[in-house]
Amino acid sequence: MTDxxxxxxxxxxxxxxALSAQALRRSGLAxxxxxxxxxxxxxxxxxxxGSPASALGQRSAFERPRRIVTGSIxxxxxxxxxxxxxxxxxxxxxxxxxxxxxxPQRYKLLIHGMVERPMVFDLAALKRFPAVSLPYFxxxxxxxxxxxxxxxxxxxxxxxxGLTSTSEWTGVPLATLxxxxxxxxxxxxxxxxxxxxxxxxxxxxxxxxxDDALIAYGQNGxxxxxxxxxxxxxxxxxxxGNANVKWIRRxxxxxxxxxxxEETSKYTDPLADGTARMFSFVMDAKxxxxxxxxxxxxxxxxxxxxxxxxxxxxxxxxxxxxSTDGGARWAPAVLQQPVLPKCHTRFRYLWNWDGRExxxxxxxxxxxxxxxxxxxxxxKARGLGTYYHFNHIRAWRVRWDGxxxxxxxx
Amino acid sequence: MRAMAAAxxxxxxxxxxxxRETGEVRGGAPKPYGFGRPAAADEVRAWDIDMMPxxxxxxxxxxxxxxxxxxxxxxxxxxxxxxxxxxxFDPLVARERRPDFPFGRDPTLVKAIGNYxxxxxxxxxxxxxxxxxxxxxxxxxxxxxSLVAFLLWRNGITADTAVMSAQSLPRVVMPAHxxxxxxxxxxxREIR
Numbered sequence: 001m002t003d004x005x006x007x008x009x010x011x012x013x014x015x016x017x018a019l020s021a022q023a024l025r026r027s028g029l030a031x032x033x034x035x036x037x038x039x040x041x042x043x044x045x046x047x048x049x050g051s052p053a054s055a056l057g058q059r060s061a062f063e064r065p066r067r068i069v070t071g072s073i074x075x076x077x078x079x080x081x082x083x084x085x086x087x088x089x090x091x092x093x094x095x096x097x098x099x100x101x102x103x104p105q106r107y108k109l110l111i112h113g114m115v116e117r118p119m120v121f122d123l124a125a126l127k128r129f130p131a132v133s134l135p136y137f138x139x140x141x142x143x144x145x146x147x148x149x150x151x152x153x154x155x156x157x158x159x160x161x162g163l164t165s166t167s168e169w170t171g172v173p174l175a176t177l178x179x180x181x182x183x184x185x186x187x188x189x190x191x192x193x194x195x196x197x198x199x200x201x202x203x204x205x206x207x208x209x210x211d212d213a214l215i216a217y218g219q220n221g222x223x224x225x226x227x228x229x230x231x232x233x234x235x236x237x238x239x240x241g242n243a244n245v246k247w248i249r250r251x252x253x254x255x256x257x258x259x260x261x262e263e264t265s266k267y268t269d270p271l272a273d274g275t276a277r278m279f280s281f282v283m284d285a286k287x288x289x290x291x292x293x294x295x296x297x298x299x300x301x302x303x304x305x306x307x308x309x310x311x312x313x314x315x316x317x318x319x320x321x322x323s324t325d326g327g328a329r330w331a332p333a334v335l336q337q338p339v340l341p342k343c344h345t346r347f348r349y350l351w352n353w354d355g356r357e358x359x360x361x362x363x364x365x366x367x368x369x370x371x372x373x374x375x376x377x378x379x380k381a382r383g384l385g386t387y388y389h390f391n392h393i394r395a396w397r398v399r400w401d402g403x404x405x406x407x408x409x410x
Numbered sequence: 411m412r413a414m415a416a417a418x419x420x421x422x423x424x425x426x427x428x429x430r431e432t433g434e435v436r437g438g439a440p441k442p443y444g445f446g447r448p449a450a451a452d453e454v455r456a457w458d459i460d461m462m463p464x465x466x467x468x469x470x471x472x473x474x475x476x477x478x479x480x481x482x483x484x485x486x487x488x489x490x491x492x493x494x495x496x497x498x499f500d501p502l503v504a505r506e507r508r509p510d511f512p513f514g515r516d517p518t519l520v521k522a523i524g525n526y527x528x529x530x531x532x533x534x535x536x537x538x539x540x541x542x543x544x545x546x547x548x549x550x551x552x553x554x555x556s557l558v559a560f561l562l563w564r565n566g567i568t569a570d571t572a573v574m575s576a577q578s579l580p581r582v583v584m585p586a587h588x589x590x591x592x593x594x595x596x597x598x599r600e601i602r
Contacts (some may be wrong), residue, residue, distance in 0.1 A: 096540075265532070
């Protein structure tokens with residue numbers, strides 16, 4: 001062993017890995033003085049005392065995962081994550097009029113309409129009810145759009161599917177609150193309204209409230225992030241992100257939908273038959289391989305652990321099949337425990353790459369027997385001009401030199 | 411004992427349906443808990459700003475396209491374009507002459523009020539709550555009705571002389587009104 005000081009370059013190539021070094025160089029982050037200091041560890045960490053305890057932890061300075069931000073959207077770096085949980089600061093974002101700042105002391109949730117007792121709940125009241133806390137994915141229904149219509153080789157997991165994230169969500173079941181106000185028998189829908197500058201609204205079938213909807217105030221053990229609806233949001237497990245109204249301030253119970261702008265002119269899915277599907281809430285089963293994937297280059301042949309995530313808004317993932325030859329042969333991947341309903345499920349498939357060109361695919365099956373469709377199947381069912389709910393099979397082409405690019409064409 | 415057996419049977423039914431335990435206390439939970447407080451009528455009124463396709467929720471007042479045109483140039487054109495088609499943000503004006511609503515087939519089509527919005531009342535509701543972007547919720551009912559009248563006229567749906575109000579707006583039939591269908595995806599083998 002040498003005790004000569006390691007150069008930063010050698011260190012990056014060795015300890016942090018060649019990919020991270022590339023990523024740092026690409027992003028220019030390696031050049032900042034702040035990081036030069038942080039990335040200068042002692043030659044031997046066993047010979048000098050380390051840092052003291054701190055009130056608020058932070059990532060290793062060697063780790064620089066980042067959301068990609070475009071306007072009111074930011075994308076989770078799926079390829080940088082392991083396991084199934086998304087760190088709260090990397091949860092994807094979609095805002096319709098920015099992130100509001102809401103004083104938790106002044107926060108209130110109004111429930112009225114077709115109820116016996118219109119009521120107001122402040123944050124303390126919401127937290128006093130018996131809580132539930134479960135891991136669920138949350139996905140924008142526009143996720144995957146680039147892999148349907150704007151296909152190009154330089155698409156990464158983050159660019160394609162970065163609008164899905166998983167958190168442990170803590171809150172009070174909406175059913176508890178509805179029992180508290182007494183819903184009238186004729187009630188069939190409720191309006192959920194946010195306290196942002198878009199005063200975002202969606203109409204939700206009341207069955208979802210009786211099933212598993214939450215008014216959530218916790219995320220991964222912490223209070224909700226502001227960009228996730230602090231201090232409280234509607235959470236509808238398995239349903240498209242937009243309907244999970246953030247910063248929720250009002251619920252109006254009714255006997256029909258309100259036909260808001262989001263559920264008519266925006267989050268509807270035009271179909272090839274000259275209609276448009278509305279209230280298409282459930283996110284169908286989907287999967288994506290997050291390694292190996294663009295922009296990774298495999299340095300050589302041999303054993304590689306293909307891994308990715310699968311999820312379904314209809315329940316548990318029961319199976320993920322992987323193909324390394326473009327779909328001619330499929331083999332079951334290992335589902336990593338825990339496998340939870342309406343939650344990201346990690347899958348793994350050990351692959352011995354022979355150095356020849358390969359095409360990697362994953363295909364999810366959920367507990368209803370639904371099989372993730374091919375791009376061709378989905379386009380046939382919905383049309384090229386459709387929008388939202390792009391859950392077709394994704395593909396990665398591994399070239400002979402190890403470079404991995406997005407593999408769908410057309 | 412019997413209660414316990416019933417509870418077990420319930421739990422079995424619950425797991426058979428693939429539902430997760432919600433943490434709700436069955437039978438033993440207080441009804442109601444008594445948390446929260448009654449809502450005052452004026453706080454409901456202050457927040458209850460939604461409108462429905464039948465016109466419920468629409469306020470008194472009225473507006474015309476000519477008044478709306480002036481307002482539009484002052485408050486909307488910077489984002490939506492001089493004539494409602496230029497952007498840079500969502501175009502508001504578009505007509506589709508093909509009779510078969512080809513949005514599902516043609517990815518180049520732009521969705522706008524004249525070719526895609528199914529309800530005229532939604533225009534009032536949305537402009538009133540969220541527009542203009544830099545001063546949401548600042549428009550008075552006459553101003554919102556005027557902008558709605560202007561946009562409906564620009565999209566070729568109403569006459570330039572039409573007066574929009576709580577009475578007339580719900581009667582406006584939008585070109586895309588009959589194009590929407592409920593979700594028919596159900597899981598299982600079929601790809602829809």
